[in-house]
Amino acid sequence: MIDDGLVDLVGHVDVAPAQHVLPFPAGTVGTRTGPVLSAADSMTITLHGRGAHGSMPQAAVDPVVLAASIVMRLQGIVAREVALGDTAVVTVGSIQAGTKTFDESVRSTVLDAIERIVRAECEASRCPRDPEFELYDRYPLTDNDAATTDRVAQAFTDHFGDAAITLPQQSASEDFSDLPRAFGVPSSYWGIGGIDPDTYRAAEDAGRVADDIPVNHSAAFAPVLQPTLTTGTEALVVAATAWLGHRG
Missing domain, CATH: 3.40.630.10 (Zn peptidases)
Incomplete structure (x- = not known):
C-alpha cells in the first residue's frame, strides 16, 4: 500500500x-x-558442496555435515553473543535461519554473527564456492x-x-x-x-x-x-x- x-x-x-x-x-x-x-528477519542460506560416492568421502564436501555444523554453531549466538538483558531468538529449520529481537543493534549483531559463522564453517569444510545469503520477510x-x-x-x-x-x-x-x-x-x-x-x-x-x-x-x-x-x-x-x- x-x-x-x-x-x-x-x-x-x-x-x-x-x-x-x-x-x-x-x-x-x-x-x-x-x-x-x-523485529524479525528470515534468511535463505545456500551452501555449495561437492558430490562424490558414499564410499569415497575424502573426495566430497558434504553439505549435510556442513549444515549440521552450522546449525549447532548458530545456537551459540544468543547464548554467547547477546547480552543477558537483551532478547533474541534464532530459529533454524531446513537451513533457514529466522531471527527475532526487540533491539535494532541486537538485530544487526545476530545477522552479522550468522553470516560470520556460516562463512567460517564453509571455509573449514573447503567448500568450492562461497555461501550465498538472501534476506526476505523482514519486519520492523x-x-x-x-x-x-x-x-x-x-x-x-x-x-x-x-x-x-x-x-x-x-x-x-x-x-x-x-x-x-x-x-x-x-x-x-x-x-x-x-x-x-x-x-x-x-x-x-x-x-x-x-x-x-x-x-x-x-x-x-x-x-x-x-x-x-x-x-x-x-x-x-x-x-x-x-x-x-x-x-x-
Missing part, C-alpha cells in the same frame, strides 16, 4: 493506532510503551510511542477498568510499523484477548497456560466470538475517542 502511494492518497494523519487479537482472556485489553513486538520493530500509548492506556483504564492490562512483550512480528514510519507519525499497538476466560483461568490455575492455551497461527487458535468482538470494537472506539477533539 505504501509503495502504491497510500501516503499521498490519505494525506495528513495525527497518529496510527492498531490492535490484534492475542491468546489472553477475552474481555481484556493490553498495551505497553516501548517495544511490544519484535513495533515500538509504541510513550506519549501516544499513555493516552490510549489511560482511556482503556477509564473504560475497561481492571480488564485493561499491561501487555507483555510478544516475540511475534508485524509490518504495521511501516505505516507510521511512512506517515512520520507516532503509533500505538495493543492486543485484545480472545481465549474463553474460564478456559484460560483453569489453565492458569493448573500452571498449564503454555500447554493448554493455543497461540496465534496454531491450528487450534480459535478466539471466542464474545466478548472478543465487543471488546475489540469498544477498544478501537475508545482509543480513537482519546484523540478525536484533542490535539497536541
